[in-house]
Amino acid sequence: DADVTQTPRNRITKTGKRIMLECSQTKGHDRMYWYRQDPGLGLRLIYYSFDVKDINKGEISDGYSVSRQAQAKFSLSLESAIPNQTALYFCATSEAGTKQFFGPGTRLTVL
């Protein structure tokens, strides 16, 4: 079984819809991250959390919100999706000061 899972893997939605992307991990890591990947721009950090009570904005948090429901779960929400949020979204986990482990990604298309 994968250590970091993301659901859904693919999603097509319409402008203005609310959508939630979920991430779960079995690695026991405290730190979790949400990134988006756009062609030519690399991975950009949206939000990160160092424990259940700690949520921090990343480089591009506008238009997104997150919830850390438990150590193992970190959800990303788009309250009102817009087309420029079409991207590949990755969740990642790590222990302090170490490498990150990535989920398989969620491909989101906003029409």
Add this chain to the structure above:
Amino acid sequence: ILNVEQSPQSLHVQEGDSTNFTCSFPSSNFYALHWYRWETAKSPEALFVMTLNGDEKKKGRISATLNTKEGYSYLYIKGSQPEDSATYLCAQSDTGNQFYFGTGTSLTVIP
């Protein structure tokens, strides 16, 4: 926000050739330099984490070096094979454990 740059953007080499790529990063708040390998349709996988100036890491035919004083890291692949074809990402993590990724070097190894 830290500006991590990678060069070249893409590279085509013949099977058996050795190659290398560069990652440049600012030295401010430096904690570690990470290299990831990202194959198409998969998620990034960590290759190396380096923290100290002069660090060298090796994994099979792939090795990496780190110069924190001048802010660069090199990734070397000896005797490239078609299965080495992937995008290679570098990232700097800072003392707050945020990760800043470069846009990657896309390597294609031609049989």
